[in-house]
Amino acid sequence: MVARIVISGAGGQVGRFLAGEGARRGLEVSALTHAEWDITDPRAAERFVAESDLVVNCAAIANVDVAEADPDAAYAVNATGAENVAHACARVGASLVHISTDYVFGGDQRRPYDVGDATGPVGVYGRAKLAGEVAVLAAMPDAHVVRTSWVYTGGDGNDFVAGLRRLAATDGTAEAVDDQVGSPTYVKDLADAVFVIGEGHIREPILHVANEGACTRFELAQAVFDELGADPRRIRPISTAQAGRPAPRPVYSALSMATSVRAGLTPPRPWREALAEALAQPIPGGQLPSTP
Numbered sequence: 001m002v003a004r005i006v007i008s009g010a011g012g013q014v015g016r017f018l019a020g021e022g023a024r025r026g027l028e029v030s031a032l033t034h035a036e037w038d039i040t041d042p043r044a045a046e047r048f049v050a051e052s053d054l055v056v057n058c059a060a061i062a063n064v065d066v067a068e069a070d071p072d073a074a075y076a077v078n079a080t081g082a083e084n085v086a087h088a089c090a091r092v093g094a095s096l097v098h099i100s101t102d103y104v105f106g107g108d109q110r111r112p113y114d115v116g117d118a119t120g121p122v123g124v125y126g127r128a129k130l131a132g133e134v135a136v137l138a139a140m141p142d143a144h145v146v147r148t149s150w151v152y153t154g155g156d157g158n159d160f161v162a163g164l165r166r167l168a169a170t171d172g173t174a175e176a177v178d179d180q181v182g183s184p185t186y187v188k189d190l191a192d193a194v195f196v197i198g199e200g201h202i203r204e205p206i207l208h209v210a211n212e213g214a215c216t217r218f219e220l221a222q223a224v225f226d227e228l229g230a231d232p233r234r235i236r237p238i239s240t241a242q243a244g245r246p247a248p249r250p251v252y253s254a255l256s257m258a259t260s261v262r263a264g265l266t267p268p269r270p271w272r273e274a275l276a277e278a279l280a281q282p283i284p285g286g287q288l289p290s291t292p
């Protein structure tokens with residue numbers, strides 16, 4: 001039974017949501033931001049995880065372009081930092097859920113990637129995250145690696161859906177790439193799965209957690225506008241080449257939860273259903289910010 005949970009990277013999108021959700025569930029939550037706990041410091045880890053039943057490592061350089069520009073920093077956080085957390089958890093006997101990514105896959109497949117499919121990241125971010133998965137499981141074989149994809153809050157954050165929601169309230173237009181396919185995942189559904197995994201009854205070391213189905217970024221953007229009653233024609237499709245982002249991204253990275261469901265997780269709901277729920281939530285703080 002988990003009573004005390006420690007979250008690293010708690011200033012970020014996933015960590016912040018998990019912290020709120022943990023508190024809502026009556027857990028004792030220690031939510032530590034980058035400034036409070038830098039996971040690249042191996043001595044800090046033991047101090048912070050000592051009193052916990054469950055640690056969820058949400059700390060990462062999660063911006064793909066930032067990682068590409070600074071591979072040393074990406075590996076220091078996403079690989080060595082994750083390993084530090086795992087060593088500390090193993091030493092003090094805390095459970096660990098380490099969050100990883102669909103970007104460990106290369107994108108050559110045209111059916112959702114399941115746990116047994118070959119990895120093959122195309123950029124620094126994915127390579128560093130994959131190195132982190134390997135290091136975490138080597139340091140702590142009973143840790144859980146949870147790969148998720150295209151996570152959004154839809155609320156007041158900086159995520160793709162939240163940004164589009166702000167835009168929908170204006171008369172602005174946007175561009176979204178129509179040649180990258182993935183599984184949009186509502187952070188709430190990810191959090192629900194993390195709490196189940198954290199209970200420790202699931203044996204599978206690597207799990208996929210994503211909403212069911214796949215779409216392009218363009219289709220996701222149109223769906224957000226559609227749900228909000230805004231004109232989806234305000235979104236213009238562009239290619240990845242036209243977007244001109246520095247880091248390569250897999251052209252296909254949808255995730256299958258087949259193995260996760262066999263291992264005991266609840267089957268995922270369709271991404272569109274989860275999106276509708278996310279967009280029906282009030283934005284924390286109440287006010288819609290002006291144009292992003």
Ligand SMILES: NC(=O)c1ccc[n+]([C@@H]2O[C@H](COP(=O)([O-])OP(=O)(O)OC[C@H]3O[C@@H](n4cnc5c(N)ncnc54)[C@H](OP(=O)(O)O)[C@@H]3O)[C@@H](O)[C@H]2O)c1
Pocket residue numbers: 008009010011012013014015033034035037038039040057058059060061062063077081099100101102129148149150151152
């Ligand atoms: N968002 C997605 O679509 C997505 C998809 C798949 C997987 N994931 C994974 O989900 C996890 C959480 O990502 P997220 O979306 O919540 O990203 P995020 O919003 O960027 O949060 C990551 C947090 O980690 C912090 N951090 C960076 N370096 C750190 C360090 N050395 N020590 C401690 N904290 C550090 C960041 O703080 P600063 O900003 O202050 O540096 C940030 O608050 C990551 O493992 C990511 O790879 C995310």
